[in-house]
Amino acid sequence: MLTIQNLHKAYHSQNVLDQVSLELPQGQVLAVLGRSGCGKTTLLKTAAGLLQPDAGSIKWAGESMDLVPPREREMVYLFQEPLLFPHLSVFENIAYGLRVRKVKEAEVQQKVEHLLQELELQEHAQKKPSQLSGGQRQRVAFGRAIIFLPRVLLLDEPFASLDAQTRATMQKLFLRLARKYNITALFVTHDVKEALLTGDRFAYMAAGKIKIYTSREAFIEDPATGVRDELAFWNSIDQKITPLP
Numbered sequence: 001m002l003t004i005q006n007l008h009k010a011y012h013s014q015n016v017l018d019q020v021s022l023e024l025p026q027g028q029v030l031a032v033l034g035r036s037g038c039g040k041t042t043l044l045k046t047a048a049g050l051l052q053p054d055a056g057s058i059k060w061a062g063e064s065m066d067l068v069p070p071r072e073r074e075m076v077y078l079f080q081e082p083l084l085f086p087h088l089s090v091f092e093n094i095a096y097g098l099r100v101r102k103v104k105e106a107e108v109q110q111k112v113e114h115l116l117q118e119l120e121l122q123e124h125a126q127k128k129p130s131q132l133s134g135g136q137r138q139r140v141a142f143g144r145a146i147i148f149l150p151r152v153l154l155l156d157e158p159f160a161s162l163d164a165q166t167r168a169t170m171q172k173l174f175l176r177l178a179r180k181y182n183i184t185a186l187f188v189t190h191d192v193k194e195a196l197l198t199g200d201r202f203a204y205m206a207a208g209k210i211k212i213y214t215s216r217e218a219f220i221e222d223p224a225t226g227v228r229d230e231l232a233f234w235n236s237i238d239q240k241i242t243p244l245p
């Protein structure tokens, strides 16, 4: 269980995280919907240990992570734009987390090859990141993040820069692997449909405050989230599309 309690962070006089608290059981995905600038990235970076909060605490299985450095926290932050080592192949980018943990070569080969298959990247294993498409690069970054099964995956609008079709493929891939590997994730997005698709649980963030919902229905029904209005809009578009004769 990930437990975040009363996290607070301010820049000058602006409260960017305002008493943020949440609980996330292992193997669940919390979709956090929020408009640009609401503090989503600050929340994820603070959870990963990349930013220090002014107050509050982060725990995993009851153990405080507050003094644990980012590398040992095993809460991996996945950037909007995939950050890959440009000089390493796809294989070595994915293997990186195992190499720094001094995992034996045979196990590295077996694990990376298996994940390359899952990510449908086998034929690109020896390419460098510059030789890949945006969607392929994002898949490599995802593989690199999950290869050692971190405690928590922190996803920051991971598919925002992809075209609609690639984005839909990536969302399905994420869901399949999240189920298969029992991934615990905070998935932040400004996209209503993406939040509904990826989340087991739902939250809405605005001006540094987070609201956690007890059910999908409560999330949809709350007028503050704008989810119902957006779903109504898409339904009205669907009804306007008349089938071809």
Ligand SMILES: Nc1ncnc2c1ncn2[C@@H]1O[C@H](COP(=O)(O)OP(=O)(O)OP(=O)(O)O)[C@@H](O)[C@H]1O
Pocket (backbone or CB within 6 Å): 011, 016, 034, 035, 036, 037, 038, 039, 040, 041, 042, 043, 190
């Ligand atoms: N280093 C900083 N110094 C001052 N203000 C900052 C700093 N980092 C973030 N902020 C401010 O904090 C607020 C929240 O930023 P954050 O990056 O968390 O937003 P976000 O919800 O992730 O937005 P987006 O979806 O646009 O990435 C913004 O108003 C931003 O200007």
